[in-house]
Amino acid sequence: MKNLRLKAARAARDLSQQQLADLVGVSRQTISAIEKGDYNPSIKLCIAICKALDRTLDQLFWED
Amino acid sequence: MIASIPVLLIIVIFAVVAFIVSRRDRARQYDERQLVVRGSAYQAAYMVTVVFLAAACICQGEETAFLCRILLCLAFYGGLGVFAVYSIWKGSFFRLHQNPLPYTILCFVIALLNAFTTGLRLRAGESFLQILAGREGLNFFMSVLFAVVGAAILVRRLADAGEEG
Numbered sequence: 468m469k470n471l472r473l474k475a476a477r478a479a480r481d482l483s484q485q486q487l488a489d490l491v492g493v494s495r496q497t498i499s500a501i502e503k504g505d506y507n508p509s510i511k512l513c514i515a516i517c518k519a520l521d522r523t524l525d526q527l528f529w530e531d
Numbered sequence: 532m533i534a535s536i537p538v539l540l541i542i543v544i545f546a547v548v549a550f551i552v553s554r555r556d557r558a559r560q561y562d563e564r565q566l567v568v569r570g571s572a573y574q575a576a577y578m579v580t581v582v583f584l585a586a587a588c589i590c591q592g593e594e595t596a597f598l599c600r601i602l603l604c605l606a607f608y609g610g611l612g613v614f615a616v617y618s619i620w621k622g623s624f625f626r627l628h629q630n631p632l633p634y635t636i637l638c639f640v641i642a643l644l645n646a647f648t649t650g651l652r653l654r655a656g657e658s659f660l661q662i663l664a665g666r667e668g669l670n671f672f673m674s675v676l677f678a679v680v681g682a683a684i685l686v687r688r689l690a691d692a693g694e695e696g
Contacts, residue, residue: 493562496622499694506564 468504473527476520477502491515534666537648538673541641548637559626568623572614580610597664608672612679619683622691631684638681645674 477487477498484498491498491512500506501516508516513528520527561569583606590599618624625631648670652662662668 492627494565494622494627495691497562497564500564506567509563512563 468530470502470504470527473516473520474502476522476527480520482520487516487519490519537644538666538670541644541673545637545641552633559629561623561626565618565623568621569618572617572621572623575617576610576614579613580606583609597660600668601663604668604672608676612676615676615680616683619680619687622687624684631688635681635684638677638684642674642676642678642681645670645677649674 477484482490484502485495488495488498492515493512497506497508497512501508513524517524517527583602587599587602587606590602592599615624625634649662649667652665652667653659657665662671
């Protein structure tokens with residue numbers, strides 16, 4: 468399932484995939500795969516992404 | 532013996548360059564997704580190698596020595612090729628922040644050098660099958676492998692350029 472909330476949060480911060488990837492220390496393809504729903508990140512990476520985008524885990528990764 | 536000197540030279544140069552690059556890139560790591568993908572790539576490459584090795588074992592014999600040699604080459608180069616192309620396509624071949632350009636250039640240089648060696652034998656009047664059966668068959672397969680790897684890197688880079696969002 469696509470993670471549109473992550474994509475929206477990244478766009479709201481005006482960050483490219485590469486910029487977010489550099490902030491959290493992963494490759495651009497990894498950010499792309501998470502947004503597409505092709506890869507389930509570890510909790511460690513989820514937290515790093517949340518900190519970089521100033522959001523909570525619930526806001527970005529919790530499915531209703 | 533003399534015919535194998537270019538191949539040995541290329542292998543030594545490649546090993547030295549790979550050693551220097553690996554020491555320089557020690558600080559660079561793969562991220563968690565890349566490690567998972569590389570695991571899958573190793574698995575796929577291992578299966579390819581095992582299948583061709585099994586086929587080579589079955590084909591052993593005086594009459595099928597040529598086929599056996601080809602299958603052994605395919606076991607080695609096929610495994611390497613599957614691992615490289617799989618991980619390149621999934622964006623997991625290069626470490627974080629690693630520039631793929633030097634590697635791509637090296638791939639095409641090795642491919643061209645080996646193709647050149649194969650071409651020399653063709654011009655000398657040998658048939659393609661004779662070349663494959665001889666030691667120069669290794670040059671041909673190495674040429675194909677590195678050309679495929681170089682092309683895979685270029686295609687992936689082009690796809691990435693259009694995908695960035």
